[in-house]
Amino acid sequence: MSFLKNANPAGALADFRQVYRDAGPGRWKYALLAALTTAGIFSSMVGESWKKQRKLPEITYITSWPADRTEAETKAFIAENQKRKEAQAELERRYNEEGQKLWMDVGRATGLDVNDMKRKADADKAKADAAAKARADAVLKQSNIATSDSGKSAKPGTGE
Incomplete structure (x- = not known):
């Protein structure tokens, strides 16, 4: 509250009037120059955009499949891929089963049920x-x- 108590608008206006009078006869030129400079800076900023220009997305078409591929070729590819996935799943199942047997042997050796x-x-x-x-x-x-x-x-x- 002490700041507002010390701030006196009437005193500020009186100080401004006194400084303005003391500026002399060239005060109008300087006031006009300051106003034109401020207006020029703000008018140049009005036309600018504050948003970054968005980059357009790149479209990549599927290039691993030939465009003239037949339905039979597609079905053969799907069947081959399915066989490969099933073989991988079987390999993983055997691997997990073997690991489980090894850990069960370790457990038996240490006396666990x-x-x-x-x-x-x-x-x-x-x-x-x-x-x-x-x-x-x-x-x-x-x-x-x-x-x-x-x-x-x-x-x-x-x-x-």
């Missing part, structure tokens, strides 16, 4: 899988899509 641990782990996995399936079924039911267990398909959005 690995069969009981495996039963508990399998039960936990089955429980988690069932919970995930239940959540997925709930989402499908909410969106009016029948699950594969019901044997019939539904038309989305119709409730049939």
Whole structure:
């Protein structure tokens, strides 16, 4: 509050008037020059944009497939890719199975009941899988899509 108490607009105006009178006969030239400079700076800023120009996106078309590829070639490619994915999944399954056998051997060597641990782990996995399936079924039911267990398909959005 002390700042506002010391600020006196009447005193500020009186000081400005005194300085203006003391400036002499050239005061109008300098006032006009200051006003024109300020107006020129602000008028040059009015036309400028403050946003960065957005770069247009580049479009890359799929170049790995020939444009004249036939339907049979497409189906053959899909079948080959599916076989490759299944082979990779089988390899990963065998790798995990071998690793599990090795860890079970280590557990047996240290005196752990690995069969009981495996039963508990399998039960936990089955429980988690069932919970995930239940959540997925709930989402499908909410969106009016029948699950594969019901044997019939539904038309989305119709409730049939």
